Amino acid sequence: MSGRIFQSVIVQMKDATKRVLGVVDSDGVVIACNELSLIGTKLGQVSGVLAENADQVALFKGKTVKSLGGWDGSLDYTVFVEGEDAEAKCICVLAAIAFNEAKTYYEEKYDKSAFIKNIISDNILPGDIYVRAKELHFNMDVSRAVFLIRQTDRTDVSVLEIVQTMFPERQKDFVISVNETDVVLIKEVTEDVETEELRNIASKIENAVNSELLVKTVIGIGSVARHLRMLAERYKEAQVAIEVGKVFDTEKTIISYDSLGIGRIIYQLPTTLCEMFLSEVFRKNPIESLDNETLYTIKKFFENNLNVSETSRKLFVHRNTLVYRLEKIKKLTGLDLREFDHAIVFKVAMMVSKYLNSQGISR
Numbered sequence: 001m002s003g004r005i006f007q008s009v010i011v012q013m014k015d016a017t018k019r020v021l022g023v024v025d026s027d028g029v030v031i032a033c034n035e036l037s038l039i040g041t042k043l044g045q046v047s048g049v050l051a052e053n054a055d056q057v058a059l060f061k062g063k064t065v066k067s068l069g070g071w072d073g074s075l076d077y078t079v080f081v082e083g084e085d086a087e088a089k090c091i092c093v094l095a096a097i098a099f100n101e102a103k104t105y106y107e108e109k110y111d112k113s114a115f116i117k118n119i120i121s122d123n124i125l126p127g128d129i130y131v132r133a134k135e136l137h138f139n140m141d142v143s144r145a146v147f148l149i150r151q152t153d154r155t156d157v158s159v160l161e162i163v164q165t166m167f168p169e170r171q172k173d174f175v176i177s178v179n180e181t182d183v184v185l186i187k188e189v190t191e192d193v194e195t196e197e198l199r200n201i202a203s204k205i206e207n208a209v210n211s212e213l214l215v216k217t218v219i220g221i222g223s224v225a226r227h228l229r230m231l232a233e234r235y236k237e238a239q240v241a242i243e244v245g246k247v248f249d250t251e252k253t254i255i256s257y258d259s260l261g262i263g264r265i266i267y268q269l270p271t272t273l274c275e276m277f278l279s280e281v282f283r284k285n286p287i288e289s290l291d292n293e294t295l296y297t298i299k300k301f302f303e304n305n306l307n308v309s310e311t312s313r314k315l316f317v318h319r320n321t322l323v324y325r326l327e328k329i330k331k332l333t334g335l336d337l338r339e340f341d342h343a344i345v346f347k348v349a350m351m352v353s354k355y356l357n358s359q360g361i362s363r
């Protein structure tokens with residue numbers, strides 16, 4: 001398809017110049033030219049002369065050459081014009097502009113990855129999704145999962161390439177670079193796919209990126225999209241999963257939107273409402289009055305499902321010592337964590353406090 005698009009531009013330019021004008025691929029093979037007999041012949045490896053100045057024109061075997069961007073980032077094309085004089089340079093630059101414009105138009109209209117990127121970026125009207133999908137012969141009702149891979153400690157452009165290599169089926173799985181830190185994988189999945197299976201996929205991505213590039217990542221997983229028009233919403237879910245995870249699950253590197261629980265609700269509450277809630281719950285003493293040892297005891301108590309015996313065993317303390325600590329918490333806060341309702345209120349309050357701290361709000 002690339003050769004046909006380039007050739008159509010050359011045909012439109014045939015009356016503008018008598019110079020031989022064409023395009024070669026990364027192997028130096030002519031794929032489009034106004035001298036038809038040259039199509040399919042090998043011009044030579046021009047990439048060497050363009051390596052250091054990819055944005056500039058260069059001279060190669062009596063021709064002026066200039067690089068073009070790849071159609072999918074994996075192939076590079078080069079425009080060439082016969083001659084090494086100023087006129088050849090001018091024609092080469094103008095031709096490169098025309099070819100790049102044609103390439104952009106092609107990608108926007110016919111490239112599936114660009115179409116998917118427009119959907120998740122909300123750059124396409126909902127009514128146009130159906131029309132464009134039909135043009136691209138896109139199956140709209142296939143189940144798809146959205147993975148947002150965010151680089152945390154440092155960034156490396158090779159992350160995109162690694163994920164593309166892991167999911168090479170370009171007609172079903174789409175790997176898109178969103179910005180400097182974020183790469184999105186839209187993967188076709190079965191209708192009955194389980195959350196654990198999606199987490200395994202994310203784990204493989206995390207391990208590959210970390211082992212090959214030593215880049216740490218956090219991966220957000222949105223709910224499964226049952227229709228193409230749901231991808232934008234699922235992408236936002238993956239973003240929310242990462243943001244909520246930063247607050248409530250700081251140790252996790254893979255966060256699924258479906259498993260966020262109450263943290264998702266707290267994250268969407270106004271901070272003024274959160275502050276009001278804390279002041280009502282902790283009328284006697286603020287939550288900050290609890291020392292680190294007490295907070296650690298509470299954390300373990302929750303982890304062991306409010307079981308006093310099991311918690312004391314895990315803390316390596318006598319059961320009576322734990323009961324004493326719980327009584328102390330009750331005296332300070334007015335909440336008895338051995339009672340289920342009180343435990344729920346305290347758990348939510350701790351999460352609300354954590355959320356306010358993440359927003360830089362001191363109480």
